[in-house]
Amino acid sequence: MQPDPQTDTLERTASRFAPATARDRLMVGLDVPTVEEARAIVERTKGAVGTYKIGMQLQFAGGLAFAEELAREGHSIFLDVKLLDIDNTVMKGVENIARMGMRFVTIHAYPKAMRAAVAGLAAAGGDLCLLGVTVLTSMDEDDLHDAGYAGGVEDLVRVRAADARVSGMGGIVCSPHEVGVLREAVGPSLVTVTPGIRPAGSEAGDQKRIMTPGDAIRAGADYIVVARPVVRAPDPRAAAEAIVAEIDAAL
Numbered sequence: 681m682q683p684d685p686q687t688d689t690l691e692r693t694a695s696r697f698a699p700a701t702a703r704d705r706l707m708v709g710l711d712v713p714t715v716e717e718a719r720a721i722v723e724r725t726k727g728a729v730g731t732y733k734i735g736m737q738l739q740f741a742g743g744l745a746f747a748e749e750l751a752r753e754g755h756s757i758f759l760d761v762k763l764l765d766i767d768n769t770v771m772k773g774v775e776n777i778a779r780m781g782m783r784f785v786t787i788h789a790y791p792k793a794m795r796a797a798v799a800g801l802a803a804a805g806g807d808l809c810l811l812g813v814t815v816l817t818s819m820d821e822d823d824l825h826d827a828g829y830a831g832g833v834e835d836l837v838r839v840r841a842a843d844a845r846v847s848g849m850g851g852i853v854c855s856p857h858e859v860g861v862l863r864e865a866v867g868p869s870l871v872t873v874t875p876g877i878r879p880a881g882s883e884a885g886d887q888k889r890i891m892t893p894g895d896a897i898r899a900g901a902d903y904i905v906v907a908r909p910v911v912r913a914p915d916p917r918a919a920a921e922a923i924v925a926e927i928d929a930a931l
């Protein structure tokens with residue numbers, strides 16, 4: 681099912697986490713080995729990016745303190761920790777992440793983990809958007825089968841998106857290929873965040889369900905996540921600006 685453009689616009693404005701500008705929609709993953717390198721990319725791209733995403737690689741190399749530092753400076757920060765643990769641990773973890781001043785955080789979209797995350801946010805307060813990770817964009821049907829799942833990617837993504845909505849999450853992470861069919865499942869209050877983005881001509885790497893920035897926005901993505909095509913570009917600022925221009929043209 682294709683998203684209806686009018687409903688889609690209404691739904692986007694219905695979420696308090698909805699992006700205001702084309703630039704707001706670009707999330708750049710600081711997937712580099714050291715804080716020094718991440719800091720250099722932030723310096724070079726300042727003002728051209730909506731949110732900086734700090735993932736596993738940098739978290740284990742001083743990235744958590746760096747995330748707090750960037751948040752204190754007023755940057756929008758996405759802590760991509762993909763939490764999954766027992767309820768109490770997820771709840772307490774989210775409480776502390778909310779207190780760190782983060783804007784987005786990921787939780788694997790298992791109902792109990794999501795409900796625990798929502799409880800943690802309620803306890804801590806703050807303006808943190810809880811994002812449920814549906815199915816990783818590096819996984820296809822064969823990978824799900826290898827992991828013991830009987831159904832296909834789309835079936836699982838639909839179930840997890842619907843669970844995210846019922847749990848009270850702020851949004852979901854999914855492939856741009858699923859974002860259109862998910863609009864209905866996630867309803868008006870959830871934002872959609874799509875990694876697996878590749879500007880025309882860039883390498884797919886390990887991503888399997890990819891799309892260009894413009895196509896992802898046209899498909900209904902609120903935010904797009906881009907790491908390697910920006911952080912490995914000879915000129916990261918020019919790469920970010922080109923993506924924002926492509927987003928703008930697609931709106």
Ligand code: C5P
Nearest residue numbers: 709735815816817875876905906907908
């Ligand atoms: O380099 P690339 O643009 O492929 O990076 C995508 C980023 O989005 C990575 O940091 C990856 O961990 C993250 N991500 C993803 N798929 C998800 C959730 C997060 O690729 N479902």
